[in-house]
Amino acid sequence: MENKTRSRVMLAITLFSAIVLSGTVFVCARRAGEEVTQRSFDELTTATKQLAKDINNAARTDQIILSAMAELIAGHDERDNDAVLRIMKSFSLSETFVSTVALLRPDGTLLTDGARYDVSGTFDFETEAARGAYISDRVTSYFAPEKLVVRNVVPVKRDGETTAILYGM
Numbered sequence: 001m002e003n004k005t006r007s008r009v010m011l012a013i014t015l016f017s018a019i020v021l022s023g024t025v026f027v028c029a030r031r032a033g034e035e036v037t038q039r040s041f042d043e044l045t046t047a048t049k050q051l052a053k054d055i056n057n058a059a060r061t062d063q064i065i066l067s068a069m070a071e072l073i074a075g076h077d078e079r080d081n082d083a084v085l086r087i088m089k090s091f092s093l094s095e096t097f098v099s100t101v102a103l104l105r106p107d108g109t110l111l112t113d114g115a116r117y118d119v120s121g122t123f124d125f126e127t128e129a130a131r132g133a134y135i136s137d138r139v140t141s142y143f144a145p146e147k148l149v150v151r152n153v154v155p156v157k158r159d160g161e162t163t164a165i166l167y168g169m
Contacts, residue, residue, distance in 0.1 A: 059135055059152060062096045062168055066154040067133070070166045073103070074158045084111060098152065098168035100143070104128060105164050110142070117142070129155060129162035141169070 069091055076083040088101045102112035108120025122142060136151040149169045156164040 058097055059150075062098050062152050063133065063135070063154060065091055065093070065096060066098070066101075066152055066166055066168045069101070070154045070156040070164075073156050073164065073166065079105075081111060081116070085113075088112075093168075096168075097150075100167075100169045102167045102169065103156070103164050104167065112143075125165065128153065128165045 069087060072087045073084055076087070084103060088103070091101075093099070093101070100112060102110050104110050104119070104123055104125060106125045108118060108123070108125065110117045110119045110123065119142060131153070133154045136153065138148040138150055141147045141149045152168040154166045154168075155162040156166055
């Protein structure tokens with residue numbers, strides 16, 4: 001009888017140890033999972049903040065390039081398509097967010113890549129001139145209405161007066 005009691009005690013101790021060990025493993029695994037999840041969210045937050053800074057810096061750099069382009073255009077007659085197009089094409093935009101550059105004139109025409117468009121029903125020159133330099137939210141592209149674009153806008157000024165509006169899209 002003593003052996004049976006000993007066996008039952010050993011079985012009970014073994015079962016108790018197995019339950020305690022399983023519980024310990026479960027608690028440790030859960031805690032490790034929570035720590036890994038939290039660390040992942042922390043890294044994602046850090047990466048997101050850095051990406052936002054990088055995008056902001058790139059947009060500001062694009063605005064500087066467009067401002068330089070606007071200053072050069074201001075030194076010429078904006079109605080001289082050839083001179084304006086030479087200036088617009090003289091800047092390398094391969095390392096920027098800008099894929100298209102366009103110039104809005106007070107008469108409601110938009111000049112880009114040698115083509116002129118009447119956009120008087122879409123763009124209001126006076127409203128755009130009053131806004132000054134800005135970066136838009138996502139808006140419908142004039143050239144591809146099914147696409148959204150962000151416009152980096154810089155006024156072309158001569159003697160303090162806005163004579164045209166330069167768009168980098």
